[in-house]
Amino acid sequence: MNIPTDPEQIQDLSNHFITTPQIERSTTRVHEVINDTKISGKAKGLLICGPSGAGKSTMIKKLMSDRRKDVADGHNYKTMYMTIPAKPTTKSMGEAFLDGMNDPFARKHGHSSEYKLLRITRLLKDLGTELLIFDEMQHIVEHHRKTTEASNWIKYLMDHTGLAVVLIGMWTTQEILDNDHQLRRRFSATIDFHRFKIIKTPSDNFLILIKTLExxxxxxxxxxxxxxxxxxxxxxxxxxxxxxxxxxxxAVWIVVKKNLEGITLEVLSQAFTDEVWGDVKDNRNPFSQQFNFRSLVDHREPFHDFDFNEQ
Known part of the structure; x- marks a missing residue:
């Protein structure tokens, strides 16, 4: 094993795409929605919901990368990706989308939100786009008591472009479809992007994931x-x-930086403290010998309220 001696040479595990059955199912559904839209000539959507950190955005980035490989000149206009701004308005959403399309007039002063939406529609048609992806959709729910404006914005894009649309966000994103039955009819059943779960023994999928990371x-x-x-x-x-x-x-960084033999429980305990919970007590640090083997879901613990909307 060639062990790097410089921490800056350590390869980030997040640069490796690790597939899971959940990611494969979700990716397959996205492709099916694209094909259904092409065949019917009518826009169709898919909502992917799940907690932060479960791999939703990573799955979409892999999907985009695979689709980009099919484009000879390297320009992936067939797939358009947009992250919803933290405090979204129809104007800021339009600007963000046009920025993603490298439009020089994205933030031109005097262009209304309606004009920007019309411009987006024309550009998508001209570029031959097939798929629109909107990430961090929960920002719309968090910022607005009512989601009507955003729903109408998305419906207009779908109706006037006939493209497949994928919405990605945390569990609260479902409210957007629940509050607008017309938009809901345009979407397939929601994909729930769950975290791995175990009760007494780890599931095979979790074991496979750990083996891969190892x-x-x-x-x-x-x-x-x-x-x-x-x-x-x-x-x-x-x-x-x-x-x-x-x-x-x-943990790898600590081993290399301190010139240690390898990753131990003590190293993992320090890594957990550094990355997840800075003031954790020994009995709540999963890598401590004193850990009490209870989920970290109590008030002020790292995963409090992560599953508030899971079934």
């Missing part, structure tokens, strides 16, 4: 796939890929 480590490590370590990793991440990657990345 194989990517550039330093020596204690076995991460024993029953006990799988439990500890589960509680430390709450079954969310993003937290697993953060903890393991930090």
């Amino acid at each position: 194989s990517l480590l550039k330093v020596k490590a204690i076995s991460l796939t024993t029953d006990e370590m799988l439990q500890r990793l589960y509680y430390a991440s709450y079954g969310l890929i993003d937290y697993l990657v953060k903890i393991l990345n930090r």
